[in-house]
Amino acid sequence: MTTPADLNDDVRDPELPGRLLLLERDELVPLLRARPEADFALPVAACPGWSVRDVLAHCAAALTRVVEGRFEEGAFSPAANDRDIAERAERGSAEIVDELERGLTEAGPVMARADGPLDGIALGEWVHAGDVREALGEPGAYGGRSLPEALALLAALTRRQGRVALHADLDDADEPLRLGEATGERPPGRFLGDAATLVKLYAGRPVEPGPEWELAGVEAAELNIFGD
Missing domain, CATH: 3.30.1050 (Nonspecific Lipid-transfer Protein; Chain A)
Structure with a gap:
């Protein structure tokens, strides 16, 4: 694995979160679109009580909040996460993946302009992608090109x-x-x-x-x- 030159650089790279999200989009979305509907109901061990579908709904909602600039108090709290998942309960899995793809595509520039406070969301999205891969039995869950x-x-x-x-x-x-x-x-x-x-x-x-x-x-x- 080749390590980026800025791995130990203390200067913030504003484009890094967006690059991570785009790489993850290109790896994860095609994988999800190829899985049968039943796989979205599989439990995710890293997120007790959540299915693959729930984790993806949470990820899609968080990125939509970033893109739309909706940072009301408690926006990323456990209660807000549960509401986001509940609001998407009637949507099809393909629609949730569509929302996730849009978020992975559009959130990077917003994070870059925010100058740091939103960077952790990008890493959280990447980790949740690993959680999903692990639940689906995919190899290299917390690794890959990104x-x-x-x-x-x-x-x-x-x-x-x-x-x-x-x-x-x-x-x-x-x-x-x-x-x-x-x-x-x-x-x-x-x-x-x-x-x-x-x-x-x-x-x-x-x-x-x-x-x-x-x-x-x-x-x-x-x-x-x-x-x-």
């Missing part, structure tokens, strides 16, 4: 948010990845393993322990960027 952009955005977000520092030596990247912000009060944590496992840890997804990966100097709960 992984370098996802890692670059993850690194940028964790540094911008002042998260605990972590040095990641990835099996499938050309160079180490620096995440979080070193404070001098504690040494950086260390991760050894594959990029998909690292992403799942930062997204609060369950990860089976095993010899394939190692986390030291930091607890997994400290990494979760969607948990607070």
Whole structure:
């Protein structure tokens, strides 16, 4: 896997979220259009109580809010997420995929102009795409052609948010990845393993322990960027 030159760059790339969304659009939408209707009812382990259809409805709604500039108080709260899914309950799966495709296409420029606050939504969309792939039994759920952009955005977000520092030596990247912000009060944590496992840890997804990966100097709960 080729790592983007700006993977450890502290300067925000305003086009990065949009690039990630467009790459995901080109990978995910054709996959969804080729799946039978029954697959949309499959449960998503990473999102208890939600089906594939529910996750896609949530993703489509979030991007539509971004494109339309609807950022009312609580717009991305759990209650709002449930309302968004309920509002789409009578729509066909193809219509939800159409809305998702439009959002993935049009949200990037809005995120670029927002100068940072919306960047995490792009990463969240990418993670949810991994959740859906996992539910559908697709290989490389949290990877693929857009992984370098996802890692670059993850690194940028964790540094911008002042998260605990972590040095990641990835099996499938050309160079180490620096995440979080070193404070001098504690040494950086260390991760050894594959990029998909690292992403799942930062997204609060369950990860089976095993010899394939190692986390030291930091607890997994400290990494979760969607948990607070």
